[in-house]
Amino acid sequence: MRTTADQVPEPAIQVRGLAKSYGRLEVLRGVELDVARGTILALLGSNGAGKTTLVKILSTLLRADAGSATVNGFDVATQAAEVRESISLTGQFAAVDQVLSGRENLVMVARLRHLGNPGAIADDLLDRFSLGEAGARRVSTYSGGMRRRLDISMSLVGNPRVIFLDEPTAGLDPEARVEVWQAVRGLAEQGTTVLLTTQYLEEAEQLADRIAILHRGCILVNGTLTELRRLLPPATVEYVEKQPTLEEVFLAVVGHRGQDVPTEMHPASAPAGEEKA
Ligand SMILES: Nc1ncnc2c1ncn2[C@@H]1O[C@H](COP(=O)(O)OP(=O)(O)O)[C@@H](O)[C@H]1O
Numbered sequence: 361m362r363t364t365a366d367q368v369p370e371p372a373i374q375v376r377g378l379a380k381s382y383g384r385l386e387v388l389r390g391v392e393l394d395v396a397r398g399t400i401l402a403l404l405g406s407n408g409a410g411k412t413t414l415v416k417i418l419s420t421l422l423r424a425d426a427g428s429a430t431v432n433g434f435d436v437a438t439q440a441a442e443v444r445e446s447i448s449l450t451g452q453f454a455a456v457d458q459v460l461s462g463r464e465n466l467v468m469v470a471r472l473r474h475l476g477n478p479g480a481i482a483d484d485l486l487d488r489f490s491l492g493e494a495g496a497r498r499v500s501t502y503s504g505g506m507r508r509r510l511d512i513s514m515s516l517v518g519n520p521r522v523i524f525l526d527e528p529t530a531g532l533d534p535e536a537r538v539e540v541w542q543a544v545r546g547l548a549e550q551g552t553t554v555l556l557t558t559q560y561l562e563e564a565e566q567l568a569d570r571i572a573i574l575h576r577g578c579i580l581v582n583g584t585l586t587e588l589r590r591l592l593p594p595a596t597v598e599y600v601e602k603q604p605t606l607e608e609v610f611l612a613v614v615g616h617r618g619q620d621v622p623t624e625m626h627p628a629s630a631p632a633g634e635e636k637a
């Protein structure tokens with residue numbers, strides 16, 4: 361079961377006024393974000409919006425210029441070691457060793473993390489990610505979706521409570537994408553908090569409990585799909601009421617050509633704990 365905000369008062373991820381520039385390029389300009397434990401948040405943004413920059417700051421790979429962030433209650437700036445122990449980060453490019461089998465990859469990671477009984481850990485994860493039969497085969501024989509699933513399973517060795525997935529399905533075909541979605545859903549069902557970045561709006565629709573849109577350095581909107589849809593009036597076609605798609609909401613919020621956002625699109629902070637429709 362997923363935990364709700366009222367059971368656990370402290371969010372797994374809390375970001376306040378976070379700012380980061382590269383030279384004169386202001387990438388993050390006061391990011392505010394909460395992610396409740398055991399939920400999936402999709403961070404949407406165009407290419408170059410600053411998604412990876414935010415994930416790097418939250419996973420302590422990069423320091424913010426201003427503002428603060430906690431992950432699992434630990435401050436990313438002053439308690440980096442504790443943050444690292446309780447998270448994992450999976451990048452866009454699979455970090456698996458092609459020559460080894462899936463199982464050997466997992467055993468290797470468990471050994472590197474000095475965990476007892478690496479074989480059992482590997483078998484459990486192979487099972488969870490439906491890779492049991494493929495476990496003994498070299499990764500070079502895996503499909504793209506299998507590789508990415510193995511990559512995600514490797515990041516779960518040691519049971520991190522928060523996992524960052526930076527564009528986990530970039531470059532995958534639709535079938536492989538669905539496989540990865542199933543794996544990510546399984547994570548949240550086990551209580552892991554997932555922050556995933558994506559440029560695919562359908563991915564956010566399919567997976568996320570909440571969706572946050574990062575644009576021009578700030579989180580423009582943050583809500584459930586239902587809440588985001590409410591930002592736009594439903595388009596009516598004859599007798600059928602059509603819900604706006606996330607794509608329509610996204611384009612309305614960030615502007616079709618990146619022009620300024622209409623002020624009425626900035627919602628008041630959305631109510632917490634509401635379930636996705
Ligand atoms: N190390 C860096 N030095 C200078 N500019 C960078 C660096 N990393 C990222 N950028 C720039 O910061 C912006 C945000 O990058 P990034 O966080 O990777 O965006 P996203 O992941 O949303 O595509 C982009 O314009 C990118 O070119």
Ligand SMILES: [Mg+2]
Binds near residue numbers: 411412413526527
């Ligand atoms: Mg990126």
